[in-house]
Amino acid sequence: MQHRPTLAEDAKNLAVIGGSALAGIVATMALANPGYQTGPGPGAEAVPAAPARTYDLVEPLSGVNRLYGTVQTRDGRTHTGFLRWDRNEASWGDLLDLTRIDRGESGLAGVRFGHVEHILATGRNQAVFAFRSGEQATMRGQSSDLGPGMRSLVVTTPLVEGSPAATSDAAGGRGAAETKLEWSDIRQVTFQDAPADARPRGGRLHGTLTTTSGMAFTGFITWDVDEVFSTDMLDGETSAYEYEIPFGAIEEINRNNRRSADVLLHSGERLTLSGTNDVNRSNRGITVSDPALGQVKVRWDALADVRFHGTPSEESRSDFNGGEPLRGTVWTASGDELAGTITWDRDETRSWEMLNGEADRVEFDIEFSMIARIEKNDRGSTVVLRDGRSFDLDGSNDVGRGNRGVVVTAEGQTYTVRWADFRELRLDW
Numbered sequence: 430m431q432h433r434p435t436l437a438e439d440a441k442n443l444a445v446i447g448g449s450a451l452a453g454i455v456a457t458m459a460l461a462n463p464g465y466q467t468g469p470g471p472g473a474e475a476v477p478a479a480p481a482r483t484y485d486l487v488e489p490l491s492g493v494n495r496l497y498g499t500v501q502t503r504d505g506r507t508h509t510g511f512l513r514w515d516r517n518e519a520s521w522g523d524l525l526d527l528t529r530i531d532r533g534e535s536g537l538a539g540v541r542f543g544h545v546e547h548i549l550a551t552g553r554n555q556a557v558f559a560f561r562s563g564e565q566a567t568m569r570g571q572s573s574d575l576g577p578g579m580r581s582l583v584v585t586t587p588l589v590e591g592s593p594a595a596t597s598d599a600a601g602g603r604g605a606a607e608t609k610l611e612w613s614d615i616r617q618v619t620f621q622d623a624p625a626d627a628r629p630r631g632g633r634l635h636g637t638l639t640t641t642s643g644m645a646f647t648g649f650i651t652w653d654v655d656e657v658f659s660t661d662m663l664d665g666e667t668s669a670y671e672y673e674i675p676f677g678a679i680e681e682i683n684r685n686n687r688r689s690a691d692v693l694l695h696s697g698e699r700l701t702l703s704g705t706n707d708v709n710r711s712n713r714g715i716t717v718s719d720p721a722l723g724q725v726k727v728r729w730d731a732l733a734d735v736r737f738h739g740t741p742s743e744e745s746r747s748d749f750n751g752g753e754p755l756r757g758t759v760w761t762a763s764g765d766e767l768a769g770t771i772t773w774d775r776d777e778t779r780s781w782e783m784l785n786g787e788a789d790r791v792e793f794d795i796e797f798s799m800i801a802r803i804e805k806n807d808r809g810s811t812v813v814l815r816d817g818r819s820f821d822l823d824g825s826n827d828v829g830r831g832n833r834g835v836v837v838t839a840e841g842q843t844y845t846v847r848w849a850d851f852r853e854l855r856l857d858w
Contacts, residue, residue, distance in 0.1 A: 476704075479670035486659050486677030487695055488632040489739025494520045494649065495633060496542055497623035500584055501616045508608045511629045512618075513583040515574050517651045518542065519658070520633050522718040522744045524783075524794055525574045530555065531567035536776040538568065539783040539794050541723070543749030547619040550612070553577065560781070561751030579612045587627030622746050631660035634676055636737035638717050640727055642789040648719040649744075650735060652676070653712050663692065665702025672702060676737070682708075683734040714792075720744045721816045723783060723796040731790035752781035755797055757856040759837050759846055767846065769839030771854065773797070774832050784812065786822025793822060802855045803828075805848075815858065 496512040496519055513519045521543035529538035546559045554576030555569045570576040586606040634650040634657055651657050659677025666672060674692065681693040687710040689703035702708045712729040719725060755771040755778060772778050780798035786809065787793065795812060804811045809823030822828045832848040 476666050476669070476671050479672050484675055484678035485695060486632075486675055487680075487737075488659060488677060490632045490635055490743055492623065492627075492629045492632070493745045494522070494743045495623065495629050496520060496523075496620070497587075497627075498618055498620040500582065500610060500618050502610065502614045503616045504614075508584040508610070510584045510586045510608075511623065511627075513585070513657070514542075515582070516580040517654050517657055517716075518574075520649045520718060520744070521746050521749060522649060522720055523651075524716075524718065524724040526571035527558075527568040527574065528571050529566055530569050531565075536774075537571065537783070537785060538566070538777075539571075539724075540781050541718075541749065541796065542620065543744075543746050544751050544781045545620055546751070547617055549617045550615050561749065562753065564752070564779075576612055582610045582612075582615065582618070584608045584610065585630060587623060588630060589624075589626050589628075620746070631658040632677065633657060634659065634661075634737060635740055636735055638715060638725075638727060638735045639733045640731050640789060640791060641733050642731070644789065644791065646717040646719045646722070646725050646727075647740075648717045648722075650737070651716040651718075652735075653707055654714055654716065656707075663702075663707050664705040665690070665692070665700075665708040666704040667700060667702065671704075672700065674700075679737060681734060681736045684729065684732045687730065720748070722793075722799055722814060722818075724794045726792040726794075728790050749781075752779040752798070754778060755780060755856065757854055759835055759851070760853045760855075761846055761850045762852050763850065767837040767839070767844050769837045771856070772836035772838075773854075774827055775834055775836060775845075777827075784827045785825040786810070786812070786820075786828040787824030788820050788822050793820065797856070798858070800856055801858075802853060804853045805851055 496514065497510070498512055499507055499509040501507050518525070522541050524539050524541055527538050527540060529536055540558070544560055546561050549557045551557055555567060556575055558566050558568050568575065573579050584607065634652070635648065636650050637645055637647045638650065639645045656663070656676060659675060661676050662673040663676055663679060664673055678694050679692060680695045683691040685691055685701065689701055690708040692700045692702055706712050710729050714726045714728055715732060715735065716724055716726045755773065756769065757771050758766060758768040760766055777784070777797060782797055783794040784797060784800065785794055799814050801813045801815045806821060809821065810828035811819055811821050812828070813819040826832050830848060834848060835846045835851055835854065837844045837846065
């Protein structure tokens with residue numbers, strides 16, 4: 430059974446959101462956008478933009494979760510501030526999709542930002558990653574996270590609490606000071622904690638996503654592999670108007686069907702929206718960076734709803750240690766027991782690496798540090814997390830017959846357990 434927040438937890442979240450330290454800010458958002466493309470095809474009557482209005486943006490998070498660092502460019506300049514990476518990553522727990530290429534065989538090696546000390550660009554589509562543990566690895570970009578396909582790195586100068594600029598910005602009177610960089614501009618990115626008195630413009634989206642099969646995941650939300658902040662816009666239309674609604678004004682989104690969704694605002698207003706890929710089956714997926722798991726990506730047809738809320742404990746950079754070797758005990762089908770350091774699928778060796786799989790139209794990237802044990806089953810594997818949740822996964826060689834074997838090294842001896850002989854792994858933590 431998956432955990433869905435109780436009424437008491439809801440009350441706690443509302444208390445967090447309503448607290449004076451986490452008060453909502455009011456921003457005026459212009460809704461008209463001449464470049465906005467709506468759903469009707471050629472010859473259809475255009476839907477007008479909704480009248481301009483103001484929204485109260487709820488900002489339940491402090492910003493301790495936000496990526497922060499210094500970017501050194503190839504022309505010798507430096508830019509320091511909050512970072513938005515490839516448009517859809519902005520928190521320490523967000524996942525970089527990568528392929529590791531510095532060992533005998535390359536393989537998928539996603540890593541959460543919090544484990545990384547710095548990234549040194551070394552080629553058109555690759556970089557050396559230095560981890561907080563002191564180790565290094567050479568990575569190639571997967572999807573658009575590294576290389577020329579990267580959808581920019583935006584560095585935003587932080588506001589300082591109590592400063593005139595911060596007061597002006599909170600009142601909607603000052604634009605963000607942003608520097609937009611392409612991969613070809615970047616020499617090195619060094620990550621660090623944000624100053625204690627700095628706060629970001631716009632909060633990271635956080636909430637609970639529930640799937641049609643009843644699974645629930647709580648963490649940092651990325652909508653349509655694109656929108657991550659309270660100031661980002663949800664686009665859609667009714668029969669009367671086009672809307673651009675800041676996510677910070679939204680309390681809940683419920684998928685209706687392939688073509689539309691119900692949107693509940695914090696004001697109590699409800700809208701049924703359609704006509705764009707934010708609210709129909711063209712949506713590229715909703716991801717949740719779940720601190721006690723890693724990341725899940727949910728397709729539109731598997732989404733039931735998302736409820737946005739705060740959290741009493743934000744994930745910060747200090748929650749990540751840069752990884753350590755995997756250690757545990759393997760049991761074979763014949764009853765043998767082997768304990769030592771572990772190489773999973775002859776590929777994953779560190780706690781920051783990811784185990785991949787699928788269940789009920791949800792893609793899982795589970796950080797090994799969050800796994801208590803892995804048990805083979807008839808279709809794939811049952812993965813049990815350290816917090817007690819379990820998932821029956823298939824769809825990848827990490828959890829099925831394509832697994833290339835589990836290597837156990839102990840006292841100078843190496844043993845390889847073929848997948849056909851594997852029964853269970855219990856990791857040591």
